[in-house]
Amino acid sequence: MKYFLDTEFHEDGWVIDLISIGIVAEDGRELYMVSSEFDEPYARTNDWLAKNVLPYVQDGERFTRAEIAAAVKHFCSPERYGEPELWGFYADYDWVALCQLFGKMKDLPTGWPMFCRDLRQLIGNTRPSDFPLSAEKEHHALADARWNKRLYDWYTGPKEAYEVAVIDGFGRAVWHNLFKHFPTFEDVRRALADHNHGRSITAWKMLKCRVGMWPTVVPYSCRLGLPGGNAVTITKFYL
Numbered sequence: 001m002k003y004f005l006d007t008e009f010h011e012d013g014w015v016i017d018l019i020s021i022g023i024v025a026e027d028g029r030e031l032y033m034v035s036s037e038f039d040e041p042y043a044r045t046n047d048w049l050a051k052n053v054l055p056y057v058q059d060g061e062r063f064t065r066a067e068i069a070a071a072v073k074h075f076c077s078p079e080r081y082g083e084p085e086l087w088g089f090y091a092d093y094d095w096v097a098l099c100q101l102f103g104k105m106k107d108l109p110t111g112w113p114m115f116c117r118d119l120r121q122l123i124g125n126t127r128p129s130d131f132p133l134s135a136e137k138e139h140h141a142l143a144d145a146r147w148n149k150r151l152y153d154w155y156t157g158p159k160e161a162y163e164v165a166v167i168d169g170f171g172r173a174v175w176h177n178l179f180k181h182f183p184t185f186e187d188v189r190r191a192l193a194d195h196n197h198g199r200s201i202t203a204w205k206m207l208k209c210r211v212g213m214w215p216t217v218v219p220y221s222c223r224l225g226l227p228g229g230n231a232v233t234i235t236k237f238y239l
């Protein structure tokens with residue numbers, strides 16, 4: 001069973017103090033708990049936390065670390081749900097915050113992996129901020145955990161291949177330049193096919209609705225010379 005987790009915490013370079021934890025299971029179950037034991041006055045001295053995280057935990061029930069540990073252990077029970085596979089996004093600190101609920105690393109529940117997988121590594125150079133996904137409340141642990149699951153589902157799920165042309169990096173000018181020289185995608189396709197030794201490109205789509213969003217760019221393909229000395233790099237990515 002896959003679990004997508006996120007924690008909010010206060011870290012000062014020495015201690016990682018768990019504030020809240022959210023976990024979304026592959027089967028749709030959700031867990032969200034706020035700790036009653038984090039050092040709140042100290043956390044309030046962190047302006048970023050005070051602004052971005054603490055407002056989310058002011059209301060609602062709080063739980064001791066032992067209660068959270070028991071709930072997480074139950075939620076991710078290997079006996080009930082199969083071997084856990086945990087995923088975070090930039091997961092290192094989340095993982096430590098989670099593990100320390102149980103004590104030392106060796107105190108992790110039986111049947112748990114002793115590592116957390118990281119969506120950041122899974123998606124490589126993809127820019128997640130460009131995905132058609134966003135946490136409804138960024139830095140709310142459950143909202144972020146939901147976002148993590150959506151990211152995983154999106155990245156690993158069936159995708160439609162697109163071809164897109166980019167000039168001089170990433171920007172709107174790309175499209176203006178592109179359509180200036182190749183008014184239609186059919187023109188681009190033809191030019192690319194010529195350049196690409198006749199290999200046809202089959203998945204062209206008009207992407208004007210996607211301008212400004214630049215998901216995964218999979219290294220691929222060729223550069224196309226343009227009048228005026230510019231060049232278009234044709235890359236392939238998935239939406």
Ligand SMILES: [Mg+2]
Pocket residue numbers: 006007008138139140141144
């Ligand atoms: Mg978060």
